[in-house]
Amino acid sequence: MRAVHQLFDAYPRILDDPISARLIGPEALQQIHDPANRYRIPSARELRAHVVLRSRFAEDRLAGAVADGAKQYILLGAGFDTFAFRQPAWARELKIIEVDHPATQAVKRNRLALAGLTESPNTQLVTIDFERESLLDGLNRCSVAVDQLTFFSWLGVTMYLQEAAIDAVLRSVALFPAGSQIVLSFTQPPANRVTTAGEAPRSLAQRVAAIGEPFISYFGPEVLEVKLHQSGFSKVEFLSSAEARELYFKNRPDDLGVPPRIGLVSAVV
Numbered sequence: 001m002r003a004v005h006q007l008f009d010a011y012p013r014i015l016d017d018p019i020s021a022r023l024i025g026p027e028a029l030q031q032i033h034d035p036a037n038r039y040r041i042p043s044a045r046e047l048r049a050h051v052v053l054r055s056r057f058a059e060d061r062l063a064g065a066v067a068d069g070a071k072q073y074i075l076l077g078a079g080f081d082t083f084a085f086r087q088p089a090w091a092r093e094l095k096i097i098e099v100d101h102p103a104t105q106a107v108k109r110n111r112l113a114l115a116g117l118t119e120s121p122n123t124q125l126v127t128i129d130f131e132r133e134s135l136l137d138g139l140n141r142c143s144v145a146v147d148q149l150t151f152f153s154w155l156g157v158t159m160y161l162q163e164a165a166i167d168a169v170l171r172s173v174a175l176f177p178a179g180s181q182i183v184l185s186f187t188q189p190p191a192n193r194v195t196t197a198g199e200a201p202r203s204l205a206q207r208v209a210a211i212g213e214p215f216i217s218y219f220g221p222e223v224l225e226v227k228l229h230q231s232g233f234s235k236v237e238f239l240s241s242a243e244a245r246e247l248y249f250k251n252r253p254d255d256l257g258v259p260p261r262i263g264l265v266s267a268v269v
């Protein structure tokens with residue numbers, strides 16, 4: 001989605017990511033350019049707007065956190081995130097840790113090698129299966145300092161996890177020093193969701209289920225807010241449609257609008 005955004009969407013982009021197209025490789029790029037491609041239909045634009053918005057929002061929050069003294073950026077379920085490979089100058093002093101499921105991280109390592117991309121010296125990759133291992137145990141395998149102000153992103157992951165695994169990760173994050181922060185995305189229960197006319201509400205969930213990665217956890221904002229407070233977070237803020245428009249969409253063509261499903265929240269320890 002981030003690569004498609006670079007290729008198809010008008011300027012100014014929501015997220016500038018010159019690495020993503022290199023990372024996905026020539027075959028995926030060819031599929032994107034296929035004239036019958038599915039990336040120009042409304043539901044694809046909505047999903048893409050959501051994906052680039054969540055990355056941009058997390059990175060903007062990260063910039064603020066670094067200005068406030070954050071020393072570590074931990075990407076939980078990093079997937080094909082490319083921040084570590086296009087770091088702005090303000091990130092160079094950060095310790096960046098990409099945490100992911102072993103299977104996904106193996107695919108990413110392979111793709112990075114094929115693309116000739118190497119991690120910068122301030123980046124480490126760590127495998128953790130959130131369903132099987134505690135975050136802190138996994139982080140013990142790399143040089144994370146649990147007493148340092150840390151920023152976490154957890155984008156596009158909670159919907160794939162059992163609630164117990166989500167709770168365990170949140171409780172671990174909340175053990176980091178006061179002022180540490182997480183930006184996470186969540187999916188609302190189907191009945192709460194706004195969709196574009198013509199798209200069945202469950203179609204994205206059905207598509208990911210069909211490839212063997214079903215959505216299993218849904219949250220309304222009220223439930224998630226309680227959960228975050230109970231896990232040890234103090235300040236919880238949901239990104240509203242109006243804020244997203246004001247921050248990112250108002251000065252750009254309407255080829256890509258504010259997505260109906262935003263599902264983004266920041267929480268401070």
Ligand SMILES: C[S@@+](CC[C@H](N)C(=O)[O-])C[C@H]1O[C@@H](n2cnc3c(N)ncnc32)[C@H](O)[C@@H]1O
Pocket residue numbers: 076077078079080081100101104105128129130131154155156157160161
């Ligand atoms: C849709 S991708 C999102 C990737 C990236 N955060 C982004 O915003 O593009 C979902 C990610 O969640 C990870 N994930 C799913 N289940 C997991 C688990 N049990 N343990 C660790 N990571 C998991 C996948 O490996 C994948 O990287």
